Amino acid sequence: MNSIIKLKIRKKTFKKKGFSILNDFELEVEPGEKLSIIGESGVGKTSLLNIIGLLDTQYQGSYKLFDTSVKDLSRNKLAEWRNQKIGFVLQESALINSLTIEDNIKLPLMYANIEKDLTVQDRFKRIVTKIGIEPILKKKPLECSGGQRARAVFARAVIMNPQIILADEPTASLDSKNKEKIINLLFDMNKEFNTTVITVTHDLDVANRHERIITLERNE
Ligand SMILES: Nc1ncnc2c1ncn2[C@@H]1O[C@H](COP(=O)(O)OP(=O)(O)OP(=O)(O)O)[C@@H](O)[C@H]1O
Numbered sequence: 637m638n639s640i641i642k643l644k645i646r647k648k649t650f651k652k653k654g655f656s657i658l659n660d661f662e663l664e665v666e667p668g669e670k671l672s673i674i675g676e677s678g679v680g681k682t683s684l685l686n687i688i689g690l691l692d693t694q695y696q697g698s699y700k701l702f703d704t705s706v707k708d709l710s711r712n713k714l715a716e717w718r719n720q721k722i723g724f725v726l727q728e729s730a731l732i733n734s735l736t737i738e739d740n741i742k743l744p745l746m747y748a749n750i751e752k753d754l755t756v757q758d759r760f761k762r763i764v765t766k767i768g769i770e771p772i773l774k775k776k777p778l779e780c781s782g783g784q785r786a787r788a789v790f791a792r793a794v795i796m797n798p799q800i801i802l803a804d805e806p807t808a809s810l811d812s813k814n815k816e817k818i819i820n821l822l823f824d825m826n827k828e829f830n831t832t833v834i835t836v837t838h839d840l841d842v843a844n845r846h847e848r849i850i851t852l853e854r855n856e
Contacts, residue, residue, distance in 0.1 A: 638703070640799065640832065641665035641688060646696035648683055657683055658695070659855040667799070668830040670823065672843040675852030681836040682804055684852070688834065689802045690718050702799075719747050723793035723831075725803035725822070730789055731777040737784075738773040741792045748796065760795065767791050767821060783814035790821050794831075801825060803835040807842055819845065 643663045647656040657680035665671060673681050686692040687699065690706065693714070699706040702721070709717065724730070731740050742760065745751040764770055767787050772780050780788070786806070793801060803822060807815040819842060825831045835846060843849050 639664040640667050640702055642700040644697050648695040665832060667832055670826055670833045670846040671848045672835045672837055672846035673850050674843050679852045679854050681852055685802050685804055685836055689722050690714050719744050720796050721799050723798035723801045725790055725793045725806045731785055733777050736774050736776060737788045741795055744796045763791050782809055786810055786818055794825055800832045
Protein backbone atom coordinates (compact mmCIF):
# COMPACT_ATOMS: atom_id res chain seq x y z
CA MET A 637 0.00 0.00 0.00
CA ASN A 638 1.16 3.53 -0.72
CA SER A 639 1.91 5.63 2.36
CA ILE A 640 0.03 8.92 2.51
CA ILE A 641 2.44 10.27 5.13
CA LYS A 642 6.19 9.92 4.62
CA LEU A 643 7.91 12.02 7.24
CA LYS A 644 11.61 12.18 8.08
CA ILE A 645 12.51 14.74 10.71
CA ARG A 646 16.21 15.41 11.32
CA LYS A 647 15.31 17.68 14.20
CA LYS A 648 12.97 20.40 15.35
CA THR A 649 14.83 23.20 17.10
CA PHE A 650 13.42 25.93 19.29
CA LYS A 651 15.94 28.72 18.86
CA LYS A 652 15.19 30.63 22.05
CA LYS A 653 15.32 27.49 24.16
CA GLY A 654 18.40 26.12 22.36
CA PHE A 655 17.31 22.49 22.33
CA SER A 656 15.80 20.16 19.79
CA ILE A 657 13.11 17.50 19.77
CA LEU A 658 12.09 14.72 17.36
CA ASN A 659 15.72 14.03 16.43
CA ASP A 660 15.98 11.53 13.55
CA PHE A 661 12.31 10.65 13.80
CA GLU A 662 10.71 8.82 10.88
CA LEU A 663 7.09 7.93 10.27
CA GLU A 664 5.15 6.36 7.43
CA VAL A 665 1.38 6.00 7.58
CA GLU A 666 -0.92 4.18 5.20
CA PRO A 667 -4.45 5.21 4.24
CA GLY A 668 -6.99 4.06 6.82
CA GLU A 669 -4.47 3.30 9.57
CA LYS A 670 -5.35 3.88 13.22
CA LEU A 671 -2.26 5.07 14.98
CA SER A 672 -1.67 6.39 18.47
CA ILE A 673 1.27 8.42 19.71
CA ILE A 674 2.30 8.21 23.34
CA GLY A 675 5.30 9.40 25.34
CA GLU A 676 6.09 11.37 28.44
CA SER A 677 5.09 14.99 28.82
CA GLY A 678 7.23 17.41 26.79
CA VAL A 679 8.67 14.75 24.49
CA GLY A 680 7.13 16.39 21.40
CA LYS A 681 3.79 14.70 20.71
CA THR A 682 1.84 17.89 20.03
CA SER A 683 4.78 19.32 18.06
CA LEU A 684 4.70 16.19 15.90
CA LEU A 685 0.96 16.53 15.27
CA ASN A 686 1.52 20.17 14.32
CA ILE A 687 4.08 19.07 11.74
CA ILE A 688 1.89 16.28 10.37
CA GLY A 689 -1.08 18.68 10.24
CA LEU A 690 0.87 21.36 8.33
CA LEU A 691 0.59 23.87 11.16
CA ASP A 692 4.39 23.86 11.51
CA THR A 693 6.79 23.75 8.57
CA GLN A 694 9.85 24.99 10.49
CA TYR A 695 11.97 21.88 11.05
CA GLN A 696 14.89 20.09 9.40
CA GLY A 697 13.82 17.10 7.37
CA SER A 698 11.48 16.08 4.59
CA TYR A 699 7.76 15.48 4.51
CA LYS A 700 5.69 13.99 1.71
CA LEU A 701 1.96 14.17 2.24
CA PHE A 702 -0.22 12.47 -0.39
CA ASP A 703 2.97 12.09 -2.47
CA THR A 704 3.57 15.83 -2.53
CA SER A 705 6.55 17.44 -0.87
CA VAL A 706 5.15 19.83 1.73
CA LYS A 707 8.03 22.24 1.06
CA ASP A 708 6.60 22.77 -2.45
CA LEU A 709 3.18 23.86 -1.19
CA SER A 710 2.39 27.57 -1.21
CA ARG A 711 1.03 29.24 1.92
CA ASN A 712 -2.48 29.22 0.39
CA LYS A 713 -2.25 25.57 -0.52
CA LEU A 714 -1.09 24.69 3.00
CA ALA A 715 -4.14 26.49 4.42
CA GLU A 716 -6.45 24.79 1.91
CA TRP A 717 -5.09 21.32 2.72
CA ARG A 718 -5.33 22.01 6.46
CA ASN A 719 -8.99 22.91 6.00
CA GLN A 720 -9.99 20.21 3.54
CA LYS A 721 -7.77 17.18 3.95
CA ILE A 722 -7.02 17.24 7.67
CA GLY A 723 -9.47 17.26 10.57
CA PHE A 724 -8.11 18.52 13.87
CA VAL A 725 -9.77 17.20 16.99
CA LEU A 726 -8.32 19.49 19.60
CA GLN A 727 -9.55 19.88 23.12
CA GLU A 728 -12.90 21.54 23.68
CA SER A 729 -11.25 24.91 24.23
CA ALA A 730 -10.70 25.06 20.47
CA LEU A 731 -14.29 26.28 19.98
CA ILE A 732 -14.94 30.00 19.49
CA ASN A 733 -17.06 31.11 22.43
CA SER A 734 -18.80 34.00 20.66
CA LEU A 735 -20.22 31.72 17.93
CA THR A 736 -23.04 29.19 18.24
CA ILE A 737 -22.17 25.50 18.07
CA GLU A 738 -23.68 25.40 14.56
CA ASP A 739 -21.51 28.26 13.32
CA ASN A 740 -18.44 26.72 14.96
CA ILE A 741 -19.06 23.45 13.12
CA LYS A 742 -19.66 25.27 9.83
CA LEU A 743 -16.46 27.34 10.00
CA PRO A 744 -14.46 25.02 7.69
CA LEU A 745 -17.33 25.18 5.16
CA MET A 746 -17.26 28.97 5.27
CA TYR A 747 -13.49 29.07 4.76
CA ALA A 748 -13.96 26.86 1.70
CA ASN A 749 -16.96 28.97 0.59
CA ILE A 750 -19.21 25.94 0.21
CA GLU A 751 -21.67 26.40 3.10
CA LYS A 752 -24.56 26.95 0.66
CA ASP A 753 -23.85 23.79 -1.28
CA LEU A 754 -26.80 21.40 -0.92
CA THR A 755 -24.74 18.22 -0.57
CA VAL A 756 -22.73 19.94 2.13
CA GLN A 757 -25.89 20.96 4.00
CA ASP A 758 -27.04 17.38 3.79
CA ARG A 759 -23.72 16.23 5.16
CA PHE A 760 -23.98 18.72 8.02
CA LYS A 761 -27.38 17.29 9.00
CA ARG A 762 -26.12 13.71 8.80
CA ILE A 763 -23.09 14.39 10.97
CA VAL A 764 -25.06 16.40 13.52
CA THR A 765 -27.64 13.61 13.82
CA LYS A 766 -25.01 10.89 14.04
CA ILE A 767 -23.14 12.77 16.74
CA GLY A 768 -26.40 13.62 18.52
CA ILE A 769 -25.91 17.35 18.96
CA GLU A 770 -29.06 18.82 17.35
CA PRO A 771 -30.32 20.15 20.70
CA ILE A 772 -27.25 22.33 21.22
CA LEU A 773 -26.79 23.76 17.73
CA LYS A 774 -28.10 27.22 18.69
CA LYS A 775 -26.21 27.32 21.98
CA LYS A 776 -22.86 28.95 22.60
CA PRO A 777 -20.01 26.67 23.75
CA LEU A 778 -20.06 27.94 27.33
CA GLU A 779 -23.74 26.98 27.63
CA CYS A 780 -22.86 23.34 26.85
CA SER A 781 -21.36 20.54 28.90
CA GLY A 782 -17.78 19.36 28.38
CA GLY A 783 -18.99 16.21 26.62
CA GLN A 784 -21.21 18.23 24.28
CA ARG A 785 -18.35 20.58 23.46
CA ALA A 786 -16.07 17.62 22.72
CA ARG A 787 -18.66 16.26 20.29
CA ALA A 788 -18.99 19.68 18.64
CA VAL A 789 -15.21 19.83 18.18
CA PHE A 790 -15.39 16.40 16.61
CA ALA A 791 -18.23 17.46 14.25
CA ARG A 792 -16.20 20.47 13.10
CA ALA A 793 -13.15 18.26 12.49
CA VAL A 794 -15.02 15.86 10.20
CA ILE A 795 -17.41 18.25 8.40
CA MET A 796 -15.08 18.44 5.37
CA ASN A 797 -14.71 14.65 5.23
CA PRO A 798 -10.94 14.82 5.80
CA GLN A 799 -8.59 12.03 4.75
CA ILE A 800 -6.67 12.31 8.00
CA ILE A 801 -7.96 13.03 11.51
CA LEU A 802 -5.41 14.32 14.01
CA ALA A 803 -6.69 14.06 17.57
CA ASP A 804 -4.71 15.66 20.40
CA GLU A 805 -5.82 14.23 23.76
CA PRO A 806 -9.42 14.03 22.50
CA THR A 807 -10.68 12.35 25.66
CA ALA A 808 -8.55 14.10 28.28
CA SER A 809 -11.29 16.03 30.04
CA LEU A 810 -14.13 13.55 29.52
CA ASP A 811 -15.85 11.04 31.79
CA SER A 812 -15.85 7.39 30.68
CA LYS A 813 -19.22 7.62 28.88
CA ASN A 814 -18.23 10.63 26.79
CA LYS A 815 -14.76 9.19 26.25
CA GLU A 816 -16.37 6.09 24.77
CA LYS A 817 -18.57 8.20 22.48
CA ILE A 818 -15.62 10.15 21.05
CA ILE A 819 -13.52 7.02 20.48
CA ASN A 820 -16.45 5.33 18.75
CA LEU A 821 -16.97 8.37 16.52
CA LEU A 822 -13.29 8.40 15.58
CA PHE A 823 -13.31 4.71 14.71
CA ASP A 824 -16.66 4.96 12.86
CA MET A 825 -15.15 7.57 10.54
CA ASN A 826 -12.21 5.27 10.01
CA LYS A 827 -14.48 2.36 9.13
CA GLU A 828 -16.96 4.24 6.96
CA PHE A 829 -14.57 6.46 4.98
CA ASN A 830 -11.20 4.75 5.52
CA THR A 831 -10.08 7.92 7.28
CA THR A 832 -6.60 7.73 8.77
CA VAL A 833 -6.73 8.38 12.51
CA ILE A 834 -3.72 9.62 14.48
CA THR A 835 -4.36 10.13 18.19
CA VAL A 836 -2.03 11.62 20.77
CA THR A 837 -2.97 10.37 24.21
CA HIS A 838 -1.77 9.79 27.73
CA ASP A 839 -4.48 7.18 28.18
CA LEU A 840 -3.05 3.72 27.52
CA ASP A 841 -6.54 2.24 27.25
CA VAL A 842 -7.27 4.65 24.37
CA ALA A 843 -3.83 4.03 22.81
CA ASN A 844 -4.28 0.25 22.93
CA ARG A 845 -7.43 0.42 20.86
CA HIS A 846 -5.46 1.70 17.84
CA GLU A 847 -3.73 -0.70 15.44
CA ARG A 848 -0.28 0.76 16.00
CA ILE A 849 1.28 2.61 18.92
CA ILE A 850 4.31 4.85 18.53
CA THR A 851 6.20 5.77 21.67
CA LEU A 852 8.19 8.98 21.39
CA GLU A 853 11.41 8.85 23.37
CA ARG A 854 13.20 11.83 24.83
CA ASN A 855 16.37 12.78 22.92
CA GLU A 856 19.50 12.65 25.05
N1 LIG B 1 6.55 27.28 20.45
C1 LIG B 1 7.42 26.74 21.28
N2 LIG B 1 8.50 27.46 21.69
C2 LIG B 1 9.42 26.92 22.51
N3 LIG B 1 9.35 25.67 22.98
C3 LIG B 1 8.31 24.92 22.62
C4 LIG B 1 7.28 25.40 21.76
N4 LIG B 1 6.37 24.41 21.57
C5 LIG B 1 6.80 23.35 22.27
N5 LIG B 1 7.97 23.65 22.92
C6 LIG B 1 8.74 22.74 23.76
O1 LIG B 1 8.96 21.53 23.03
C7 LIG B 1 8.83 20.40 23.87
C8 LIG B 1 7.74 19.48 23.32
O2 LIG B 1 6.46 20.09 23.47
P1 LIG B 1 5.13 19.33 23.07
O3 LIG B 1 3.99 20.19 23.48
O4 LIG B 1 5.22 18.91 21.66
O5 LIG B 1 5.22 18.04 24.02
P2 LIG B 1 4.13 16.95 24.36
O6 LIG B 1 4.82 15.64 24.28
O7 LIG B 1 2.93 17.15 23.50
O8 LIG B 1 3.80 17.31 25.87
P3 LIG B 1 2.45 17.09 26.72
O9 LIG B 1 2.26 15.60 26.84
O10 LIG B 1 2.79 17.71 28.05
O11 LIG B 1 1.35 17.80 26.02
C9 LIG B 1 8.52 20.95 25.27
O12 LIG B 1 9.73 21.01 26.00
C10 LIG B 1 7.99 22.33 25.02
O13 LIG B 1 8.26 23.19 26.10
